[in-house]
Amino acid sequence: MPEFIIAQINNKIVGCACLDLGDVVELRSIAVLPSYRNKGVGSKLVGAILKRALDLTDIVYLRTTSPIFFEKKGFKKLQNSEKKGIWKDCMQCDKYDICRQTMMKITLM
Numbered sequence: 001m002p003e004f005i006i007a008q009i010n011n012k013i014v015g016c017a018c019l020d021l022g023d024v025v026e027l028r029s030i031a032v033l034p035s036y037r038n039k040g041v042g043s044k045l046v047g048a049i050l051k052r053a054l055d056l057t058d059i060v061y062l063r064t065t066s067p068i069f070f071e072k073k074g075f076k077k078l079q080n081s082e083k084k085g086i087w088k089d090c091m092q093c094d095k096y097d098i099c100r101q102t103m104m105k106i107t108l109m
């Protein structure tokens with residue numbers, strides 16, 4: 001079951017993020033409006049999602065095309081081969097071997 005949060009500035013929605021509570025707990029669908037990027041909104045969304053996740057799990061997973069952003073937040077890269085045991089939906093994907101996404105996880109304290 002996914003839980004979404006939004007970021008608002010002056011009553012305008014400028015970003016969103018999702019905590020997906022599936023087979024694994026996963027941060028998904030994080031995006032900030034282009035004109036509001038690099039102002040800390042994405043970092044606050046990640047912080048809020050991880051705070052919520054602390055109530056539910058020790059590990060949050062992520063598939064992303066922006067790994068450098070998430071490395072700065074403490075996420076670590078996984079090997080492509082590790083995704084088999086984590087994401088069942090990847091197993092059905094015809095781009096399994098040529099996936100552009102980086103698999104990552106963060107262990108919560």
Ligand SMILES: CC(C)(COP(=O)(O)OP(=O)(O)OC[C@H]1O[C@@H](n2cnc3c(N)ncnc32)[C@H](O)[C@@H]1OP(=O)(O)O)[C@@H](O)C(=O)NCCC(=O)NCCS
Binds near residue numbers: 028037040042066072
């Ligand atoms: C990734 C994203 C959510 C970051 O949001 P943001 O509000 O710009 O992030 P913040 O302002 O909190 O952080 C900015 C920092 O992240 C870095 N950063 C932002 N986007 C980045 C990206 N795509 N790749 C690498 N670094 C990125 C900035 O260079 C900056 O670094 P600094 O603090 O060292 O100067 C936003 O760029 C976005 O919506 N991108 C398009 C959607 C996307 O790629 N989502 C992730 C896929 S899972």
